[in-house]
Amino acid sequence: MIQGVCPVLEVPFTAAGDVDYDGFDRVTEHVMGTGVGAVMFPGFASEFPKLDDAERTRLTGRLLRAGNAHGVPVVVSVPDHATVVAIRRAREAIDAGAAAINILPPHVFAPAPAQVRRHVEAVLDAVAGTPVVLQYAPAQTGTALDAETIRAFAERHGAGLQVKVEVVPPGPVVSALAAGPRPVGCLIGYAGVHLLDGLRRGAVGVQPGCSFVEVYVEIWRLWHAGRIADAEALHRRLLPYIAYWMQHVELIVQAEKTISRRRGLIADDHCRMPGRPLDGPESAEVDRFLEEFADLLAGQGSGGSVVTP
Template sequence: MTPGRIGGVAPVLEVPFTIAGEVDEAGFARVVDHVLGTGVTAVMFPGFASEFHKLDDAERDRLTGILLERTAGREAAAIVSVPDHATAIAVRRARAAVGAGADAINLLPPHFLSPPGAQVLAHVEAVLDAVPSTPVVLQYAPAQTGTVLSPRSIRDLAGRHPNLRFVKVEAVPPGPVITALGDGDPPIPCLVGYAGVQLPDALRRGTAGVQPGCSFVELYVRIWDLWSAGDTDAALALHTRMLPYLASWMQDVELVIQAEKTISQRRGLIDHDVCRAPYRPLDAYESALVERFLDEFGDLLPPVTR
C-alpha cells in the first residue's frame, strides 16, 4: 500500500435506495464499478455522501463487503471509513475493516455532544494504535462536526503514529491547514474535501488529492489530469465553470447529497434518487439547476451504460 494510491481523486461513494427506502445492494455494486472505471485512485465508504448516519450496522457491513469484493485486485485503493462515536466500537470496526481487506482507514473524530478535546485525541490514538500497519486518513471537518484540531496537534499525532498518513481537510478555508500540515515536521499530505470548492487553492498549495462525491467524479478526474499535465489554465477554467453549482449545493450537506443523487439518477447510474428521511428535497429552482448542470457538462458526463 503506497501513499500515492490514496492521493489523486478519491471520491466518497453514494448509497442507492429503492423507492421504499431499502438499500439497493446491486445498485451499490454498480456505483462502485462505475466509479472505479473513471480513473480514480481510491474510493471511500461510508462518508457523509453515503448517508452513513442513516445506515444500520448490518447495512454498513454488507455494503463494505460489496466494496471490498469489487476493489480486490484493483489498482484503486479501498478506504473504509470509521465514523463511529464510541471509541471501543471505532476500534472494533477499524480492525474488522482491515481484516476484511481495506487498504486504508478514514477516521472521523467523535463529535456528538461535543466531547472534551482530550477525549477526542484519545479516541483518534486508540484507532491509530488498533491498526498500526494500515494507512489512516484523519478526516478534519470542523464545519460539519464542530471538532477543532490544530495543525500542531495533528502533527504531534503523526509523530507518535506513523500510520497517520493523510488528513482530509474540510476546514473553511482549507488552504492554510493544508500548508501548515504539508510544511510541518513531519509533513503530512492532505486531501481536500468539501466538494472541492477550494480545489484551485489546494492544488497551488500541493494538495495530494481531492475527495468529492461520486455522481460527476469524471469532472474532478479531468481537472486533476489537466493540472498534473501542466495545463493549469484548462484545469482552472473547468473548475470555474463548476463553481457556481458547487457553491449553491454546498450551502447544506443534505442539499448536496440530494443534488448528487439526482444527477446520478438522471445519468442512469442509480434507479432512484431517494434519500432516507429526514432529507432535504430539491425545490423547483434547485431541480432546474441540476438540469442546467447536466446540459452544460453533458459532453464530459455521458449516460451510464449497464
C-alpha cells in the same frame, strides 16, 4: 498513501427506502472505471448515519470485493462515536482488505478536546502499520483540531497519516501541515470548492462525491499535465454549482443522487429521511449542470447516455 481523486460512494435506495445493493454495485463499477485513485465508504455522501449496522457491513464487504477485483484501493471510514466500536470496526475493515482507514473524530454531544484526542490516538494505535486518513470537518462535526495536534498524531502514526481537510478555507491548514521536517499529506474535501487553492499549496488528493466524479478526474489530469489554465477554467465552470449545493450536507447529497439518477447510474434518487428535497429551481439547476458538463458525463450511465427526468 491515498492520492488523486478519491470519491465517497453514495448508497442508492429504493423508493420505499430499502438499500439497493445491486445499484450500489453498479455505482461502484462505474466509479472504479473513471480513473480514480481510490474510493471511500461510508462518508457523509453515503448517508452513513442512516444506515444500520447490517447494511453498512454488507455494503462494505461488497465494495472491498470490487476494489480487489479492479485493483482500486478502498478507504473504509470509521465514523463511530464510541472508541471501542471504532477500534473494532477499523480492525475488521483491515482484516477484510481495506487499503486505508478513515477516522471521523467523535462529535456527538461535543466531547472535550482531550477525549477527541484520546479517541483518535486509540484508533491510530489499533491500526498501526495501516494508512490512515484523519477527517477534519469542523463545519459538519464541530470538532476543532489544529495543525499542531494533527502533527502530533502524525508523529504517533508515522508517515501513514494523511488528513482530509474540510475546514473553510482549507489552504492555511494545508500549508501548515506541509511545512516542517515531516510533511502531512492533505486531501481536499468540501466537494472540492477550494481544490485549486489546495493544489497550489501541495494537496495530494481530493475527496468529492461520486455522481460526477469525471469532472474532478479531468481537473486533476489537466493540472498534473501542466495545463493549469485549462484546469482552472474547468473548475470555474464547476464552482457555482458545488458552492450552492455545499450550503448544506443534505442538499448536496440529494443533488448528487438526482444527478446519478438522471445519468442512469441509479434507479431512484431517494434519500432516507430526514433529508433536504430539491425544490423546482434546484431541480432545474441539475438539468443545467448536466447540460453544462455533457461533454464529460455523456455516455457514462447504465443506459449509455444522460437520462432526463
